[in-house]
Amino acid sequence: GNSVTQMEGPVTLSEEAFLTINCTYTATGYPSLFWYVQYPGEGLQLLLKATKADDKGSNKGFEATYRKETTSFHLEKGSVQVSDSAVYFCALTPGTASKLTFGTGTRLQVTL
Amino acid sequence: EAGVTQFPSHSVIEKGQTVTLRCDPISGHDNLYWYRRVMGKEIKFLLHFVKESKQDESGMPNNRFLAERTGGTYSTLKVQPAELEDSGVYFCASSQALGSTEAFFGQGTRLTVV
Numbered sequence: 001g002n003s004v005t006q007m008e009g010p011v012t013l014s015e016e017a018f019l020t021i022n023c024t025y026t027a028t029g030y031p032s033l034f035w036y037v038q039y040p041g042e043g044l045q046l047l048l049k050a051t052k053a054d055d056k057g058s059n060k061g062f063e064a065t066y067r068k069e070t071t072s073f074h075l076e077k078g079s080v081q082v083s084d085s086a087v088y089f090c091a092l093t094p095g096t097a098s099k100l101t102f103g104t105g106t107r108l109q110v111t112l
Numbered sequence: 113e114a115g116v117t118q119f120p121s122h123s124v125i126e127k128g129q130t131v132t133l134r135c136d137p138i139s140g141h142d143n144l145y146w147y148r149r150v151m152g153k154e155i156k157f158l159l160h161f162v163k164e165s166k167q168d169e170s171g172m173p174n175n176r177f178l179a180e181r182t183g184g185t186y187s188t189l190k191v192q193p194a195e196l197e198d199s200g201v202y203f204c205a206s207s208q209a210l211g212s213t214e215a216f217f218g219q220g221t222r223l224t225v226v
Contacts, residue, residue: 004154036217043116043219044155044203089155099145099168100205100215102155 002027006090006103013080013110021075021106023064023090031092033057033066033073034100039086047075047088080110114138116218118204124224130192133221137186137206143167144187145207145215146179150200158202161187194225 006023013019025033035047035057048057050066050073057064062077073090090103119134137144146158158177159169163184172179176195181187191198201222205215 044205044217046214046216049214091155099157099160099171100147100155101157102147104154105149105152 002031002092002094002101004090004092004101004103006088006106008104009087009107011106011108013108015082015110015112016079017110019075019077019080019084019108021088021090021108023073023075023103025071025073025090025092027071027092027094027101029094030068031094033064034091034093035062035064035073035075036089036091036102037086038089038105044089080108082110082112084108085110116204116206116216118202118218118221120221121219122222122224124226125194127196127225128193130190131194131223133189133191133202133204133223135187135189135204135218137204138216141206141208141216142184143207143215144181145205146187146189147203147205148200149203149220150197155203158189191223194223196225199223199225 003026032051034049036044037047048059050057053068055066064075087105087107089105091100117136144161149155157171160167161181178190201220203220205217207215
């Protein structure tokens with residue numbers, strides 16, 4: 001079956017530090033990959049996505065590249081802000097209009 | 113355009129009671145999903161509606177859970193009777209009918225069974 005593994009948190013960084021949250025997946029075929037974010041007190045929001053190998057998703061300074069050879073979709077940001085503090089979820093879906101398989105989530109805490 | 117809305121935002125009930133969660137998807141979205149996150153673990157799929165029909169209910173934990181989608185619009189998820197292990201955050205999501213890889217999520221309902 002499909003599965004997503006992401007690094008355990010919490011991750012605590014100082015403002016302007018570089019962020020990497022690792023995500024690897026197991027899936028048959030060619031899944032679409034996503035990063036969702038949940039800010040405190042809010043629902044899940046799509047942060048970025050990639051639908052085929054070597055695609056790079058980007059949004060709000062965050063980036064992730066779909067690496068089929070390593071089955072990875074690591075999330076990166078060059079300079080984090082306090083406002084980036086949230087829980088980040090890596091996820092995949094095997095196709096369109098299909099259910100998502102999520103990782104466990106990684107809590108990011110950014111301090112001044 | 114209104115997003116996915118869920119009611120209530122929080123619910124605290126005693127073991128053995130019944131609770132009904134409601135989800136209003138984005139207008140025009142045929143696909144509606146229920147997910148659950150228990151105790152800080154991964155978000156797990158519960159079921160998927162296409163319009164009023166259950167497309168996939170493989171994630172429903174047991175027969176204490178009943179989901180409906182009246183007329184293909186809003187959906188309800190009823191837990192009867194609730195058990196302690198049902199506590200968690202229940203998310204609803206919706207997506208368009210064809211060619212869509214993006215699901216839009218509601219804010220979730222935090223259910224606490226005591």
